[in-house]
Amino acid sequence: MEHSGKIKKDAMILCDHVSKSFVNGNETAEVLKDITLSVEENEFVVILGPGQCGKTTLVNILAGLERASGGEVTVNGKKVTDPEPERGVVYQKTALFPWLTVEGNVGFGPKMAGVPKKERKERTKHYIELVGLSGFEKSYPIKLSGGMRQRVGIARAYCNNPSVLLMDEPFGHLDAQTRYLMQEEVERIWSQDKRTVIFVTNNIEEAVYLADRIVLLSNCPTTVRNEFKIDLQRPRDNMSSEFLRLREEIGRHVEMTR
Amino acid sequence: MKEKKLKYTLISVASIAAFLSVWYLVTDVFHIFPSSTFPSPVKVAQAFIRKLTVKTPDGGTLATHLAASLKVALYGYLLGIGIGVPLGILMGWFRKVDLIVKPIFDLVRPIPPVGWIPLMILWLGIGMRAKATVIFVSAVTPSIINAYTGIKQTNSVHIWVARTFGAKSLETLIKVGIPSALPMIFAGLKVSLGASWMALVAAEMLASTEGLGYMIQMNRMVGKADNIMVGMITIGLVGAMLTWILEKLENKLVKGGRTK
Ligand SMILES: Nc1ncnc2c1ncn2[C@@H]1O[C@H](COP(=O)(O)OP(=O)(O)OP(=O)(O)O)[C@@H](O)[C@H]1O
Numbered sequence: 381m382e383h384s385g386k387i388k389k390d391a392m393i394l395c396d397h398v399s400k401s402f403v404n405g406n407e408t409a410e411v412l413k414d415i416t417l418s419v420e421e422n423e424f425v426v427i428l429g430p431g432q433c434g435k436t437t438l439v440n441i442l443a444g445l446e447r448a449s450g451g452e453v454t455v456n457g458k459k460v461t462d463p464e465p466e467r468g469v470v471y472q473k474t475a476l477f478p479w480l481t482v483e484g485n486v487g488f489g490p491k492m493a494g495v496p497k498k499e500r501k502e503r504t505k506h507y508i509e510l511v512g513l514s515g516f517e518k519s520y521p522i523k524l525s526g527g528m529r530q531r532v533g534i535a536r537a538y539c540n541n542p543s544v545l546l547m548d549e550p551f552g553h554l555d556a557q558t559r560y561l562m563q564e565e566v567e568r569i570w571s572q573d574k575r576t577v578i579f580v581t582n583n584i585e586e587a588v589y590l591a592d593r594i595v596l597l598s599n600c601p602t603t604v605r606n607e608f609k610i611d612l613q614r615p616r617d618n619m620s621s622e623f624l625r626l627r628e629e630i631g632r633h634v635e636m637t638r
Numbered sequence: 639m640k641e642k643k644l645k646y647t648l649i650s651v652a653s654i655a656a657f658l659s660v661w662y663l664v665t666d667v668f669h670i671f672p673s674s675t676f677p678s679p680v681k682v683a684q685a686f687i688r689k690l691t692v693k694t695p696d697g698g699t700l701a702t703h704l705a706a707s708l709k710v711a712l713y714g715y716l717l718g719i720g721i722g723v724p725l726g727i728l729m730g731w732f733r734k735v736d737l738i739v740k741p742i743f744d745l746v747r748p749i750p751p752v753g754w755i756p757l758m759i760l761w762l763g764i765g766m767r768a769k770a771t772v773i774f775v776s777a778v779t780p781s782i783i784n785a786y787t788g789i790k791q792t793n794s795v796h797i798w799v800a801r802t803f804g805a806k807s808l809e810t811l812i813k814v815g816i817p818s819a820l821p822m823i824f825a826g827l828k829v830s831l832g833a834s835w836m837a838l839v840a841a842e843m844l845a846s847t848e849g850l851g852y853m854i855q856m857n858r859m860v861g862k863a864d865n866i867m868v869g870m871i872t873i874g875l876v877g878a879m880l881t882w883i884l885e886k887l888e889n890k891l892v893k894g895g896r897t898k
């Protein structure tokens with residue numbers, strides 16, 4: 381199950397010896413150190429890492445929002461230099477536009493891409509339905525609960541038809557109950573509408589529940605510690621003995637990185 | 639919700655009624671102050687009605703003075719926000735504009751708008767243009783500052799969202815920067831309005847032959863306190879009304895609450 385260090389050069393996403401340091405005045409903070417990982421098409425990869433280890437930084441580099449200090453990221457063999465609509469992002473902080481309705485938020489990407497109004501409407505409707513928010517099309521984010529907002533964030537990312545979805549701790553500040561619910565939702569959405577997903581979390585259970593493969597990160601300066609293939613059948617039962625065994629085993633590895 | 643609103647209205651009405659009663663008591667009932675310099679509310683109301691038709695002693699009816707004031711104020715105000723808001727937005731969004739404009743702006747800003755009056759009289763005389771320029775100066779500063787700050791405070795994640803969806807800088811400004819700065823921009827418009835209205839009265843007292851400020855000034859010279867109060871109350875009411883209109887507009891345009 382554990383297989384570390386092997387990367388496939390022909391994978392869809394290739395994160396090749398990526399490092400990142402932030403320079404503040406004459407202080408340099410090394411955040412990412414030689415991160416190498418690969419993701420296959422339609423694979424659900426969970427990046428599991430402790431708080432403040434540079435997970436958001438890594439997502440931003442994958443998205444093209446931030447430049448790596450060393451190494452490079454390629455998607456389908458093409459080097460990532462700028463953000464692109466083909467890589468959708470669900471942000472850690474719910475970043476809905478408060479001045480737009482649910483509909484307006486979800487349809488924002490297609491609008492920027494110049495999709496004609498009729499098609500845009502249909503697509504928007506489809507994804508609002510998919511995340512279970514029908515009836516809230518005209519609501520403003522301020523009226524929605526945290527869980528609903530994240531659903532809108534997911535629909536917004538999906539609606540632009542990206543081939544890759546980057547999700548940065550999307551459920552980080554939801555209560556446990558809502559979190560379970562959202563995990564089931566994400567699993568369901570992904571099963572219905574397959575994409576390549578990179579999902580970031582610091583929650584082991586969430587990782588085991590969702591991942592085809594877990595990439596375990598170390599503390600800062602961050603490197604890839606380990607990888608775990610999760611071969612459990614979906615949808616998973618987080619009470620099954622197999623699930624609990626995996627969770628415990630990965631938990632031990634996480635302890636070791638502390 | 640409805641009950642709360644009713645309660646609020648009742649309290650407002652009661653407080654105004656109490657104010658008028660006290661005013662009435664200290665003037666017409668107990669004659670604490672001489673009525674020539676401190677007229678009662680009844681006297682002021684009478685003067686108000688008289689001033690609707692009578693032109694003496696200041697050469698115009700209330701309506702003509704009000705129209706003159708509004709005209710100057712709107713010219714100066716619209717010009718001020720029309721230049722100030724776009725300039726503030728551009729300064730907030732484009733670093734180059736910021737670098738070029740900011741030093742000049744920082745130097746000019748501390749001069750109180752009323753301080754421009756003497757120079758404006760010298761340059762433009764005591765007509766419409768001098769007054770409108772002073773009002774322009776009052777309106778432009780808060781518009782710039784608020785639009786600038788609003789744009790600067792744009793949530794960086796919002797900008798990322800737009801960029802990942804392929805928006806270019808100008809598009810991002812229009813679709814993300816400006817909508818997210820809109821509450822701040824409106825706050826600036828309100829501050830600008832208040833400042834304009836104040837500067838207007840000052841300008842009219844110093845450099846004018848018409849308008850509400852001029853009316854107050856002329857009535858001071860002939861010692862007619864009731865007419866002065868009519869002018870002051872009109873200035874207050876119209877100022878409040880203009881703010882109210884702006885707030886209605888804001889409620890229409892600023893959607894989804896004012897949180898970032
Ligand atoms: N633009 C920046 N300039 C300087 N330092 C930064 C910058 N962005 C991030 N950092 C630093 O890099 C480190 C990692 O930040 P990052 O947000 O990527 O971590 P994270 O794992 O996503 O954290 P969290 O668990 O809170 O989500 C932090 O110490 C942070 O202070």
Ligand SMILES: [Mg+2]
Pocket residue numbers: 435436437472548549
């Ligand atoms: Mg983070």
